[in-house]
Amino acid sequence: MTDAGFVIAAYVGILGSWVAYALWLSRRLAARHAPPPPTGAPRPDNTSAAEE
Amino acid sequence: MTEVTSDVRVIIAVAGKDWRGELRSRQLPIGAAFFGAVTLFVFGFALGPDRAALAQAAPGLLWLALILAGMLVVSRLQQLETDDGAGEQLALYPASRGAIYLGKVTAALPFLLLLGAVLLPATAVLYSVVIGPALPALVATIVLGSFGFAAVGTFYAGLTARMRAREILLPLLLLPVIAPLLLAAVRATVAALAGDPFSEVASWLGLLAAFDLVMVAVGAATYGTVLEE
Amino acid sequence: MPQTTIFVRPPGVPESAPAAVETRELSRLFGGGVALGGLSIRIEPGAAVMVEGSNGAGKTTLLRILATALRPSFGTVLLDGIDAVATPERVRPRIGLLGHATALYDDLTASENLRFAATMSGIPSPDVEPRIGTALARVEMASTANHRVGGFSAGMRRRVALARLLLGHPRLVLLDEPLTALDASAVDLLDGLLAEWAGQGTTVVIASHLADRLGAPIHGCLQLENGRLARVSGPGIAEVVPGREQLAAALPSASW
């Protein structure tokens, strides 16, 4: 691969990961601001009563 | 006024308790040393019969064996507290968390030093390495290395004791943290065996000592998080 | 049950003293499940309280929180007026806990276990041996003082754990299922201790689902179901609705 190939791979990889993370963050935040799940419903969780 | 038991008395009590129990069953000292020796032996297979290659790799293999066997030591000593809920009672005594931590670190030390005392000669024999002249430097490296490992190992064994998947978690958390200890110890050992001037070995020992002090201090300061339910 | 403060008061103790135990909305969750859901109780010094309920009702969780072994998710705990959650170290010296587990070291002998406990509790060195001796004698375990605990039966282990509790002079005694694995003579021994504690004004909280086998005077009994207070009974109980306009204190004789 030519040097330019590595440069592109570097920038595409990094900028891509930053954009992906930013989008993931925005999506999670949007979900949080959406109407909250039915209140009082504790998280379905199968851990036993005693802490692990 | 809450009388907090004096730190020294706590350290001696905790270490003494572990020693008395473990020396009575003698399972830990023998088991760990045997495991270390077997590891060294297996490493010999892995790196092939070439004596020069083995001798060159000896310091690294010695310290890898020490660390792997060392993990058995700190895990076993933590298991004493996990069994029968003893750790919970330990947290209820009016004693400083740091003192309890230093007690557990002190408890681990002799077992780790014993490991060194067994694995060093084993390395000399299995990998045909001359350790005679370098003995003082090697002993110093093992002492400082063991102390650092006891400090970090005790903390993480405690932290992961009540966590899910703790068997995986302990090495996963511990190994990256002791990377500098492993590096410094191996370099000091290489320098010692190569008969380099003591100043060369001393610089690595200095780094080891710095690591030990920093980790013991942070460990003692944050051990409360381990005992807290 | 409405959100109420349950008073448990032994005969003759004025209500104004800081309560031995006072909780407000005490709650604890594990994972998603509620182990204890909003318990508000006030226990006066010297009272003996029974906490009943089936397995998983929250008895052990309550006791572990009162012993400062477990942090509540919500709510407050005041022991003798001191915040046990914020400053546990200030209340720990006065608490004696016989936990669900006996918390002993198998490879150590009974006296070695007690020596460790005494030293860690800060008992002055000269007093350590005599106290171990009296404690072991009190639980009738003197003969096996130098045997490894690992070889003990469950009942013997609980007796040693009880002896550990007797080393100090706790003002608050917490007994989690004390009757489990105890033989008849051990139950009598426990009754004797309960009477002794009552006499010394020591507050006792017992978590048990076999309440009837204890003969000692009980001032109040709290029935827990799924981490919440279902019923209260007993002579010293005075249910007080928030605002505490009045305190119905019916105090018949101790025998119940």
Next chain:
Amino acid sequence: MNRAALPVRLLGIAAVLTIGAATWYGLFVVPPDLNQGDAQRILYIHVASAWHAFFSFGLAAAASVGWLIWRNPRFDAAALAFAEVGVLFTVSTIWAGMMWGKPVWGTYWQWEDPRLVTTALLLALYLGYLLVRRLTDDPVRRATRAAAVAIIAAVDIPIVHFSVTWWRGLHQGPTFGNPETILNPPAPGAFVTALLFMLFGVILLWAWLIIRRYQLARLEWIAEEAAQRAAVGVPA
């Protein structure tokens, strides 16, 4: 779409624009380096990422100390934000290091470069941090355990760097001339401007990511606590 506060949205837009421009500048405007050729363009984003990776973990440890002292959930939310964003930049740093290493050193992974080795250990330490968080259910205990791990990791990093740097000092003469010049190439004007340009863009992005991740962590803590309160029936 959630209406993030205006300044935060502006910060986000500014970050995108600045990084875009810095990338364009670094790739097309700056002349190729004398001995490294185009590969040298990777250094701008490599150095910018590395600074933010280390900086984040220092702040994660500081926030963790704050949690252990004041037990305020804000500190835990901040520690999580710094650690997670720190991991993102650590991965970027390592990826850039490898992409730069292949053309210049001939290998994707050079043990000779102390910064690369240190950064890799950094990643291992903070993946451990995130794993400890994931394996603990109770929010308070999760914060407390994670705080200890973050502090120990942060304290460990300088020692890791020293030991690796001293260790590297023993390996002289890789195939491409003196490592010193390659690792810190003489800084012609254009290189410095490109680096500062990218650095400024990444600072903006980093700030935006931290703020957003902090907000998310705070909302998650509130939701978790609300669920617990609801389950217990204790008034909020």
